[in-house]
Amino acid sequence: QVQLAESGGGLVQDGDSLRLSCAASVRTFRTYTVGWFRQAPGKELEFVAAIRWSGGATAYADSVKGRFSISKANAENTVYLQMNSLKPEDTAIYYCATGARIIISSMSMARAYDSWGQGTQVTVSS
Numbered sequence: 001q002v003q004l005a006e007s008g009g010g011l012v013q014d015g016d017s018l019r020l021s022c023a024a025s026v027r028t029f030r031t032y033t034v035g036w037f038r039q040a041p042g043k044e045l046e047f048v049a050a051i052r053w054s055g056g057a058t059a060y061a062d063s064v065k066g067r068f069s070i071s072k073a074n075a076e077n078t079v080y081l082q083m084n085s086l087k088p089e090d091t092a093i094y095y096c097a098t099g100a101r102i103i104i105s106s107m108s109m110a111r112a113y114d115s116w117g118q119g120t121q122v123t124v125s126s
Helices: none
Strands: 004-007 010-013 018-024 032-039 046-052 058-060 068-073 078-083 092-100 120-125
Touching: 004 092, 018 032, 018 092, 018 120, 032 068, 032 078, 046 068, 046 078, 058 068, 078 092
Parallel strands: 010 120
Antiparallel strands: 004 018, 018 078, 032 046, 032 092, 046 058, 068 078, 092 120
């Protein structure tokens, strides 16, 4: 199983930016998809964004399109989530997850991913 470690969370104000990082222990992500999900208190786990390592196809939740951007650093086996124009409703624990051979139509489905990080808290104050 792949070990994942998120970092970069914190407390920011409405309109600020943050960049989350997800570093993986796997030697190569070549067949993997890496996704970001979030869970706010009292709410269900929600898809945020995902990227296929091979080819770089991306997917975003409608709620973050135009504000968040997912990218990867091949040499570092790291995926980034750049979050701009943050809103209080973005407050949640953010998790990165990965799975091998996830088809594009399943990139937003949590059940398609089999390795998860511990999560990092993002709090946006109004």
